[in-house]
Amino acid sequence: MKLEKLITEFAAATGIANPVAIEGVWKFAADDHVFGITEDDSGSEAWIFGEIPAPSPERADAFRNAALEANFFMRGTGGAVLSINPESGAYTLMKSMPLATATPEDFFALVEKFVNTLATWKGISTATQEAAASEAAQAPSEEVPSELESEMTKGTDEDAKTLFSNMLRV
Numbered sequence: 001m002k003l004e005k006l007i008t009e010f011a012a013a014t015g016i017a018n019p020v021a022i023e024g025v026w027k028f029a030a031d032d033h034v035f036g037i038t039e040d041d042s043g044s045e046a047w048i049f050g051e052i053p054a055p056s057p058e059r060a061d062a063f064r065n066a067a068l069e070a071n072f073f074m075r076g077t078g079g080a081v082l083s084i085n086p087e088s089g090a091y092t093l094m095k096s097m098p099l100a101t102a103t104p105e106d107f108f109a110l111v112e113k114f115v116n117t118l119a120t121w122k123g124i125s126t127a128t129q130e131a132a133a134s135e136a137a138q139a140p141s142e143e144v145p146s147e148l149e150s151e152m153t154k155g156t157d158e159d160a161k162t163l164f165s166n167m168l169r170v
Contacts, residue, residue, distance in 0.1 A: 003039045003046050003099055006107040013108065030115045033122065037111075045096045048110065050118040052082075052091040055125045060089075063125065067091060078117035091125070093118050 007026050011019040019026050025038045035050035055063040064084070070076030080095035095117075097110050 001099060001102050001104075003037070003043070006046065006099075006102060006104060007037065009104045010107060010111065013104075031119065033115055033118050035115065035118060039099065040096075044099055046099055046102065046107070046110075047094060047096050048114050049092055049094040050114070051085075052093060052118070052121045052125050054089040054091065066124070067121075077121075078113050080114065080117055082121065091121070093121060 004021075007019055007021075011017070016028070019028075021038075025036045027034065027036050029035075033050060035048060037046060037048050039046050054060065066076075067082040067084075071082055074080065077093065078095070080093050083092050083094070084090075085092060093114070095110065095114050097107065
Protein backbone atom coordinates (compact mmCIF):
# COMPACT_ATOMS: atom_id res chain seq x y z
CA MET A 1 0.00 0.00 0.00
CA LYS A 2 1.23 3.51 -0.71
CA LEU A 3 2.56 5.42 2.30
CA GLU A 4 0.41 8.46 1.52
CA LYS A 5 -2.72 6.28 1.73
CA LEU A 6 -1.57 4.81 5.07
CA ILE A 7 -0.85 8.31 6.40
CA THR A 8 -4.27 9.51 5.28
CA GLU A 9 -6.01 6.61 7.03
CA PHE A 10 -3.85 7.06 10.14
CA ALA A 11 -4.65 10.78 10.25
CA ALA A 12 -8.38 10.13 9.82
CA ALA A 13 -8.36 7.51 12.59
CA THR A 14 -6.52 9.82 14.99
CA GLY A 15 -8.43 13.00 14.13
CA ILE A 16 -5.56 14.79 12.38
CA ALA A 17 -6.85 17.05 9.64
CA ASN A 18 -4.96 17.33 6.36
CA PRO A 19 -1.53 15.90 7.16
CA VAL A 20 1.10 17.48 4.94
CA ALA A 21 4.53 16.14 4.11
CA ILE A 22 7.30 18.73 4.18
CA GLU A 23 10.25 17.65 2.07
CA GLY A 24 8.78 14.14 2.04
CA VAL A 25 8.37 13.82 5.83
CA TRP A 26 5.10 13.77 7.74
CA LYS A 27 5.59 14.98 11.34
CA PHE A 28 3.36 13.90 14.19
CA ALA A 29 3.28 14.28 17.98
CA ALA A 30 1.91 11.85 20.54
CA ASP A 31 2.16 12.64 24.25
CA ASP A 32 5.01 15.12 23.68
CA HIS A 33 6.91 12.62 21.51
CA VAL A 34 7.55 14.05 18.05
CA PHE A 35 8.20 11.57 15.27
CA GLY A 36 8.46 11.64 11.52
CA ILE A 37 7.35 9.23 8.83
CA THR A 38 8.85 9.06 5.37
CA GLU A 39 9.67 6.46 2.75
CA ASP A 40 12.87 5.24 1.17
CA ASP A 41 13.84 6.49 -2.29
CA SER A 42 12.23 3.50 -4.02
CA GLY A 43 8.94 3.90 -2.16
CA SER A 44 9.11 0.30 -0.97
CA GLU A 45 9.60 0.96 2.76
CA ALA A 46 8.10 3.34 5.30
CA TRP A 47 10.55 4.75 7.82
CA ILE A 48 9.35 6.05 11.18
CA PHE A 49 11.87 7.93 13.30
CA GLY A 50 12.19 10.12 16.37
CA GLU A 51 14.96 11.86 18.26
CA ILE A 52 16.06 11.02 21.78
CA PRO A 53 17.92 13.81 23.57
CA ALA A 54 21.57 13.17 24.35
CA PRO A 55 22.09 12.03 27.93
CA SER A 56 24.16 14.06 30.34
CA PRO A 57 27.91 13.95 29.69
CA GLU A 58 28.42 11.99 32.91
CA ARG A 59 26.12 9.23 31.63
CA ALA A 60 26.90 9.38 27.91
CA ASP A 61 29.18 6.33 27.87
CA ALA A 62 26.79 4.21 29.92
CA PHE A 63 23.81 5.26 27.82
CA ARG A 64 25.73 4.54 24.61
CA ASN A 65 26.63 1.07 25.92
CA ALA A 66 22.99 0.40 26.80
CA ALA A 67 21.94 1.53 23.32
CA LEU A 68 24.49 -0.76 21.71
CA GLU A 69 23.28 -3.70 23.80
CA ALA A 70 19.68 -2.85 22.94
CA ASN A 71 20.56 -2.86 19.24
CA PHE A 72 21.93 -6.41 19.52
CA PHE A 73 19.31 -8.30 17.51
CA MET A 74 17.07 -5.30 18.33
CA ARG A 75 16.16 -6.94 21.63
CA GLY A 76 15.71 -3.69 23.55
CA THR A 77 14.39 -1.45 20.80
CA GLY A 78 11.10 -3.03 19.77
CA GLY A 79 12.64 -3.97 16.43
CA ALA A 80 13.93 -0.46 15.77
CA VAL A 81 17.52 0.74 15.46
CA LEU A 82 19.13 3.32 17.76
CA SER A 83 21.87 5.46 16.25
CA ILE A 84 23.83 8.57 17.22
CA ASN A 85 23.77 11.78 15.22
CA PRO A 86 27.50 12.57 15.01
CA GLU A 87 26.83 16.31 14.79
CA SER A 88 24.41 16.81 17.70
CA GLY A 89 25.10 13.78 19.88
CA ALA A 90 21.37 13.09 19.96
CA TYR A 91 20.12 9.58 19.40
CA THR A 92 17.66 8.64 16.67
CA LEU A 93 15.31 5.68 16.88
CA MET A 94 14.21 4.36 13.47
CA LYS A 95 12.03 1.48 12.35
CA SER A 96 11.09 0.43 8.84
CA MET A 97 8.10 -1.37 7.36
CA PRO A 98 7.76 -2.88 3.89
CA LEU A 99 4.92 -1.12 2.10
CA ALA A 100 4.06 -3.84 -0.44
CA THR A 101 2.14 -5.91 2.12
CA ALA A 102 1.32 -3.21 4.69
CA THR A 103 -2.25 -2.84 5.89
CA PRO A 104 -3.63 0.09 7.85
CA GLU A 105 -3.80 -2.18 10.92
CA ASP A 106 -0.11 -3.09 10.53
CA PHE A 107 0.78 0.56 10.14
CA PHE A 108 -1.23 1.65 13.19
CA ALA A 109 0.41 -1.11 15.26
CA LEU A 110 3.85 -0.02 14.02
CA VAL A 111 3.21 3.59 15.03
CA GLU A 112 1.87 2.61 18.47
CA LYS A 113 4.78 0.29 19.26
CA PHE A 114 7.27 2.82 17.94
CA VAL A 115 5.88 5.67 20.06
CA ASN A 116 5.97 3.44 23.17
CA THR A 117 9.60 2.48 22.46
CA LEU A 118 10.53 6.11 21.77
CA ALA A 119 8.90 7.15 25.06
CA THR A 120 10.84 4.46 26.93
CA TRP A 121 14.21 5.54 25.53
CA LYS A 122 13.44 9.26 26.00
CA GLY A 123 12.56 8.44 29.61
CA ILE A 124 15.82 6.58 30.06
CA SER A 125 17.79 9.48 28.57
CA THR A 126 15.97 11.97 30.78
CA ALA A 127 16.48 9.73 33.80
CA THR A 128 20.21 9.67 33.12
CA GLN A 129 20.22 13.47 33.06
CA GLU A 130 18.29 13.64 36.32
CA ALA A 131 20.50 10.97 37.89
CA ALA A 132 23.66 12.88 37.00
CA ALA A 133 22.30 16.03 38.64
CA SER A 134 21.21 14.06 41.69
CA GLU A 135 24.56 12.28 41.98
CA ALA A 136 26.42 15.56 41.81
CA ALA A 137 24.51 16.65 44.91
CA GLN A 138 25.00 13.42 46.90
CA ALA A 139 27.56 10.76 47.61
CA PRO A 140 27.68 7.92 45.06
CA SER A 141 25.49 4.92 45.77
CA GLU A 142 25.37 1.35 44.47
CA GLU A 143 21.58 1.44 44.41
CA VAL A 144 19.48 2.73 41.54
CA PRO A 145 18.19 6.20 42.51
CA SER A 146 14.45 6.18 43.20
CA GLU A 147 13.74 8.64 40.38
CA LEU A 148 15.33 6.16 37.97
CA GLU A 149 13.33 3.26 39.39
CA SER A 150 10.09 5.14 38.78
CA GLU A 151 11.21 6.18 35.30
CA MET A 152 12.19 2.61 34.47
CA THR A 153 8.68 1.39 35.22
CA LYS A 154 7.20 3.59 32.49
CA GLY A 155 6.76 2.42 28.91
CA THR A 156 6.41 -1.06 27.53
CA ASP A 157 9.90 -2.07 26.49
CA GLU A 158 11.09 -4.35 29.30
CA ASP A 159 14.40 -5.15 27.62
CA ALA A 160 15.35 -1.47 27.44
CA LYS A 161 14.60 -1.00 31.13
CA THR A 162 16.60 -4.10 32.06
CA LEU A 163 19.55 -2.95 29.98
CA PHE A 164 19.40 0.48 31.58
CA SER A 165 19.25 -1.01 35.07
CA ASN A 166 22.32 -3.11 34.28
CA MET A 167 24.05 -0.04 32.86
CA LEU A 168 23.70 1.80 36.19
CA ARG A 169 25.45 -0.98 38.05
CA VAL A 170 28.52 -0.72 35.79
